[in-house]
Amino acid sequence: MEDLTGQRLGSCVIIRHLRSGGMGDIYLANQPDLGRQVAVKVIRPDLGATFVDNSTATFLQEARAVAALEHPHILPIYDFGEVGGRPYLVMQYVPTGSLADLLAARTTPGFTLPMVPVLAATIISQAAAALQYAHDREVMHLDVKPHNMLMRLLGAPSDPKGAPQPHLLLADFGLARSVSLTSPGTPASGTPLYAAPEQFAEAAVPASDQYALAGVAFQLLTGSPLFSGSIAELLHQHQAVPPPPATALNPQLPDAVNAVFVRALAKNPNQRYSRVEDFAQQLGIALRTAATAPSAAAMAVPPPTPPRLPTHMPDQTVAPQPWSAPASATLADNAATVGMYPAMSAGNT
Missing domain, CATH: 3.30.200.20 (Phosphorylase Kinase; domain 1)
Known part of the structure; x- marks a missing residue:
């Protein structure tokens, strides 16, 4: 260099x-x-x-x-x-860096995987608003991923343990169309971990950005990417393998999110939502049911058995144990599988 x-x-x-x-x-x-x-x-x-x-x-x-x-x-x-x-x-210049940087560092409240639904919905909604604005002006992004989501953190939350308010800035708009990577087997534009099936066939459309954004949302909410493996394996999975239900990876999510992801991640771009903002809106609606409607997967998990207490102590209730992310659920670990993410540092991506 x-x-x-x-x-x-x-x-x-x-x-x-x-x-x-x-x-x-x-x-x-x-x-x-x-x-x-x-x-x-x-x-x-x-x-x-x-x-x-x-x-x-x-x-x-x-x-x-x-x-x-x-x-x-x-x-x-x-x-x-x-x-x-x-x-x-x-x-x-955004000194905070990207969403990928914050998730890798694990030092900012809320920016861990899986992410709390309200924060994930805010980030996806802001990205979708930017994409929709560009689509309405006939500009596609073609490389939506956490590295291209720069984050400003606006002020401290009222709750010391809460997450600061994010302000997303989507970077590298449209540049993938004029600059391509020459590695064999990669999509004509985009990053293999998130690229839509049609991008591998050099047939990108605005709905390709929706697919990639849905892949980011899936990762934020479940702690795992849609697919993993080599570039050739990712190509096959994006084109032929249905994504797993989000609730199978994070049972705390409501069942309604599964249907949203099925549509936004359809292999045929014509079967996705007509607008990327529609996807973000439906995802937000589905996530707002989380507090009142846990998924069937969550309900199927039996509660922990209360310990046997001595007879001289009053009766007590044992709180349910929180769901914990799998050890492999970090963005950097999953991305390393396909070698797409270099070492991270603060600042613009």
């Missing part, structure tokens, strides 16, 4: 390297004229990223389209260009 520290890219002076991703390197930079810090993504062909038309023209065209998107849950693109053969994007 070439060290760009101290070099200028357009209006930016590179401060330090933050991380490397599938398409390139992310740097913390300063815009001296504006007096602000920004994140700069530099595309690197040596990491396996290539331009679909062997030029940067399509990339710059996509960047221009994404820069025109103005939505509270879309990461702003401040500038873009090419210097010395290096195409780059200048974006808002």
Whole structure:
């Protein structure tokens, strides 16, 4: 990796390297004229990223389209260009990092797997709002995943043990369409762990984003990804294997969520919800039944047997034991199976 520290890219002076991703390197930079810090993504062909038309023209065209998107849950693109053969994007810097970073660190209240339904529903709803806004303007994301969900945490909760309020910023909109990864067997766009079946056949549609977002929601609520295995195994599972019921992995979820996932994760994109916002809305409605309607799987689990108490003690009730996530239910562990996630660090993805 070439060290760009101290070099200028357009209006930016590179401060330090933050991380490397599938398409390139992310740097913390300063815009001296504006007096602000920004994140700069530099595309690197040596990491396996290539331009679909062997030029940067399509990339710059996509960047221009994404820069025109103005939505509270879309990461702003401040500038873009090419210097010395290096195409780059200048974006808002989010020091908290991504949803993937928070889940891997396990230090922020609420950001553990499986996630409490109200927090998961908030995150999915914000992402769906951003996607729907883009879809209405004929822009697809094509790589929805926790790494591309940057998170601001707004203030401390009233309950010291509660989670701070999240404000999601969806990053890397549409760039997967102009920059592809050359690894054999990977989808033409997207990440194999979350990519919709049609993306492997280079036939992405807006509903492909819904499938990927549903895969993220499934992982947040159950603690496990939809599927696991090699890239070839993931391809087969996405195209031919029904996802497991969410309640089989987390019996505390209501049965209603299973039907929502069955539709949003349909192999045929025409059988999914007509709008990604519809999926998020139905998921929220299903999750709100959790407090009053536990799943059949949860009801089938017998309560723990109260211990035998000495006769001289008053009668007592033993509280039910909380459901605990399986040891393998971390995002980083599951993602490592397919080698998609590099070491995580704070800051933009």
